[in-house]
Amino acid sequence: MLIRHRPDILPSEITTETLYTQRRQFLARFAAGLGTLALPGLSTSAAATSEKPFASLQSSPLSTRDEKITAQSNVTSYGNFYEFGPDKDSPAKNAHRLRTAPWSVTIDGEVKTPRTYALEDILKWAPLEERIYRMRCVEGWSAVIPWVGIPFSEILKRVEPTGNAKFVEFWSLADPEQMPFVRLPFLDWPYMEAVRLDEARHPLSLLAVGMYGEAMPKQNGAPIRIVFPWKYGFKGAKSIVRIRFVEKQPATVWTKAGPDEYGFYSNVNPDVPHKRWSQSQERRLGEFFKRKTLPFNGYAEQVAGMYAGMDLRKYF
Secondary structure, X not given: OOOOOOOOOOHHHOOOHHHHHHHHHHHHHHHHHHHHHHXXXXXXXXXXXXXXXXXXXXXXXXXXXXXXXXXXHHHHHOXXXXXXXXXXXXXXXXXXXXOOOOOEEEEEEOEOOOEEEEHHHHOOOOOOEXXXXXXXXXXXXXXXXXXXXXXHHHHHHHHOEOOOOOEEEEEEOOOOOOOHHHHOOOOOOOOEEEEEHHHHHOOOOEEXXXXXXXXOOHHHOOOOXXXXXXXXXXXXXXXXXXXXXXXXXOOOHHHHHOOOOOOOOOXXXXXXXXXXXXXOEEXXXXXXXXXXXXXXXXXXXXXXXXXXXXXXXXXX
16 A cells, blocks of 8 residues: 655645735735725625725636626625524625624634634635635525635645544624624524535635625625535525534534524435425526526535435435
């Protein structure tokens, strides 16, 4: 058996001078974008007219191909962010309260060195890239969104999970001063979702800080959120302030709220209906006609192997 030993520094981790310069430019644009979005009283429309800090990024080879990108106005005006209200237009109306800078993320639990990182330091760990992903919401609507972020696998390289780490939790901010609906106990705040460690490590998993070439809009999870394109959208925690590595499968915000409706895995599966509606079809935002829902949201070829041998009706 040939055993390969990992060198101290991988060739892929050596940053060229050109890439280093580009990364500094991206971070400068990102900081400028956050500063604009964080201005008190700035409206959504005003933020949308600012310079696109990520407009020059190349699309990742992992991007969805040959599908029309959903209009930005549809994605930023219709969605779920329950800390700002229960209706689909609540986030766009109320998320202006959110203060996105400065921002830090605590990474703890089963890791070698738990600590709190400034967001700008996390973004130095890998080059930013654009990924165009299909996204599917459990209520029957979907979108094709160009996200900007870094692969979550880059986080794993830096924080070194211990051998006990089997799951990763993503905790959202829960500040009643900024997020008025956190005062209401219709969910068990803070919003926390989780995945298996191998799911978090998958190349499709993205720690996103922007979309449509701009810094992440507040109503879509600014300044940083997680994206798993083969799962229903509620698995993607927004405004993340903590990433925790644990040994046992945790109870998440939705498995506690409705365990017979929202499974831990929440992989897109047209054959498993929600308790109150079918999941066999979906409607893209801005379109009239429905289309068939694809298993794993069309990413089966890339991700199905992680669930080989599992009963996907039981482990939904």
